[in-house]
Amino acid sequence: MRQGPLAGRYPAVAAMVTLALIPYLALSAALDPLVPIISADLHMTAQQMSLSAGLGNAAYAVGTVLAVQFAQHLPQRRMLLGYAVLLVVGSVLAASAQNAGMFIGGHVLQGLATSMLLIAAAPPLTIGFPRDKLRNTAVIMNMCVFGAVALGPFVGGVQAESQAWRPLFWIVAAIALTALILAALTFDDAPPADPDAPRDLWAIALATAGCTAAFVGAAQLTTHGFGDMAVTGPMLGGLALIVALIVYQFRARRPLLTIRTMLTSSIPVAGVGVALFAAAASVAATALTANVFLLSFSPVQVGLIYLPELGGAVVMAVVFGIVISRRAMHYLPLVGMALLAAGILVFRLSLPGNQPLALLGSALTGLALGATVAPALFVAGFSLQSNSLQRVFAIIELLRAVAAFMVAPIFAHFAATAADDLVTGTGIALWIGFGLSIAGAVFGVAVYALSGARPQTPDLDLFLDGESPAWYSPPLLARLRGLPAPAPEAEPAPAAAPPPPSFATDSPGPVVIAYDGTERAAAAITAAAAALPPGRQALVLCVWQPVDVGFTPADGRHLEADKAAEVRRSAEQTAAYGATLAAEAGFAVCSKAVEASPTWHGIVATAKEHHASLIVLGPHRRNGLLGHLQGSVAAAVVAHTDIPVLIVPQASSLVAVGD
Template identity: 60%
Template sequence: MRQGPLAGRYPAVAAMVVFALVPYLALSAALGPITPLIARELGMSPQAMSITLGMANAGYAVGTVLAVQFAQLLPQRRMLLVYGVLLLIGSVLTAAAVDPAMFIVGHILQGLCTSLLLIAAVPPLIIGYPASRLRTTAMVMNVCIFGAVALGPVVGGVQASSHGWRPLFWIIAGIAAAALVLSLLTFQETPPANPGARIDYAALVLATVGCVAAFFGASELLSHDFVDPTTIAPLLGGLLLIVILFVHEYRTERPLLCVGSLLSTLPVAGIVAAICAAAASVSAITLTLTSLARHETPMRLGLLYLPEFGGAVIAAVVFGSAFRTRWLHYFVLAGMGFLTAGILVMNGSAPPTSTLTATGSGLVGIGVGASVVPALFIAGFSLQSTNVQRVFAIIELLRAVAAFMIAPVLLYAATTFSGGLDSGTRMALWICFALAVAGAVAAVALYWLGRVRPPAPSVEAWLSGERPGWDSPPLFARFRTGGDPRDACP
């Protein structure tokens, strides 16, 4: 069996995952202050830039489903190399872009390939090593996904202060190249997960058309009214197709995604918390960044959000100690509390002051770091570890739709508010606060309705693939008997 010289070496594999995920996730949060520079140099209108960023986010969402399908039918580590090559090509195209076409194609490739790498590379890192490594993996995932996003405003502010954008994109290309090299060095032949599986064409079409349409509609809010057919038709139509995707995956006999298996108390509560936390946090940061951009230099504005990264790191360290205990469930609830507190602090004045912004961003960093990835583990422990790739795909698809679609809608509401941008931002931040509170309340209610006493996961048994990490009661078990969650994943 062919393998690279560093195959099986945990530090090298973990570094490969970090380098594969960080570029696009950090870049997506860094583009705000440098978007006008890119548009001006490449001759792109603000609306064209908005659609480009929206289609890259759509590619990220679609890639979660494509990665699961490819993993079923094709050698998984070979596909990891393909994804790495495409990510590098996309990164070079954006950095070297001389016209809009190069930048558009490159950035969409970056979004698509990042989620392909995420779904292909992270699950083997979780289940491919002894239980003693899982604590480090949990911390790496948390810092990768949310630490990178939290650093985005700082990186974007530093780059914008130099009145350029290409150096940042060339650094991103260099990181993508390092990820590809590490993929080669850690290569280990892995067969398809299920070579006899059928291609779920319905799921692929619904996910692709739904995400592209929904993100296109959200992107059009920059220059169109919400009720304009150009905006509302694709936005609502795309969301409807995504709903149909999950209904189809629940009803079909051999689904690509584990929708049926996730319909029990613990995974549903975890997913609800993750979606609400992602939507509230990304929207709150986007809104305050936009409001403060008129009052602060890019460098100073970026530094105001540096505490968010510190908060994400703190949450990751504490998560490493809590995730194997029953305190994992309370940790997620505490994270939602920190998130709501951070939004309240940032909403203390209009526009937010420097002190309120820095303090609030730190609390938001702790909150989102303590809620989304931990909630992912709550869902993952509820199924056998062999299905973690599909669970991860579902959560990342929903997180992407919640985080990257609700923010443009709330930003549109803030900018068109009759009282002005500052008043509109405060109104939109109250909606973010309501989303975070609703996520926490809904999760607690689901636990109560399911008669759940928060359990500690049996990590060793879960990693063996023999059974879930814990037994998740049926939804609303307090009012019914029987009704075990449907096992829809072969």
């Protein structure tokens, strides 16, 4: 499989994910103080600016569904490169905009590309590396989403102070370009997840029409009232279409999104519910109070008021990384909702301009954001098999976008019209946000209590292996419905692993033949047999990877890449088929399938474990500049081992590399 020079290196992949998600999410939170400046420069009305934000957020929501669909039928890592290119194009278009059309188009592309990058890159980062990296991933995911959002008001305030907006947008474009470069350098080719899956055009159509209508309707509140059909028609119609999407996916035989699994299990429902309440309530704690503080402070001073929010998010991201492997993980979202309620209450007391209280409210809100949405997302994800993680992320981000981004203009309109002045109206809206945070905590506790769910220590090894969820989640409302909610059944003792292939100690070490099911790999077996003495002992090795597969199944069938148990079995069958070819070629052969990422690491480690005397490879190669950036498995193996390597680039030629 084609790979980049940094493929499988956790720091590089984590940096790529971070840089891919930061631009749009930080920019969305930074726009408010820049709206007057952008409007004046591009001759845009307030309604056009609101429409730009609404369409960008709608594109973010729709992108979650599109990314899941594309992953089924198109090469996943190549699509990730495409999404990164789209993010760069959108960022450049917005930064260089000369009119409203260019700006809105660029912002829409930014939102669409960001959510698609999140769905394409985050699950492999979570389950594609060993367990000891999961803690770091939890911190990174928390900071990518909520750290970026918390940083937004400060960045926007600093930029607004200079009465300019393009420098910030060009910085965002530069970050997006860096993410694209890292996406190329960390490229690790992967086949589609399930080419036989249905193309669910109805799901895409419902998501697109529903999100667009709902967000456009909410955006109309800038110049219209709640009773105007320009608002209520699109909003209610869009929400009805989103509900129809959920019902349709719940009833579908082969759904694109795992709605049925999530909505019938208690812990996922609790996790998703808490995430939605937190997303909606947090709007009141940030966007609304910022509008009031701008009456008393400069934009940069307002930005500094919200800087403790970033500090709180950092602290709670670290806490989340610590508890992700512990029973306490279940309690973190509940603590977060309590902190959010406290933060909103302190913000209410700080109006119209008590700076010390505002700083305290900002810190509490940052702690709350870091403790709620990302932990709730993982609580839901751990309740299902790891092969569902991509779809879980997609569902939660789709619903969270609706809860947060659509509620924001509704709250803003309510604060501006509910009373005679903005301060009083914002105070009323804050009380509503306070009520939402309390309701979210009560909802989560009630779902656990009425379902018989209990906090449990996650079995991360079982989860990452794809064998089962990290813990047991009883049926939704099992106690209320009179259903038994038994404790999880004891897992049967795993079958003893087959002994590793053994070779005579008085003979040279075995030849390790990397076999990935391709014709080139089969040709390498034949060529190696012709070049070596007959009867040499050989170990045919097939390396597989969760999510990315990493080989071509011997029986030619398509695998659903995120079903790790199925992929492992197919890898074992593929290795056995390769061993049959090697035996026919004259080797004394054994076979083995190994899970490793990147592929070269599994080859090198296995060769070292069995004291191999030679490694045989039949690598793939792509022409062009990107092909050189991606590198190859063969080059990585040669660079990381002292064992001689026999490379068969063509059926008729051999290249020996070694000491």
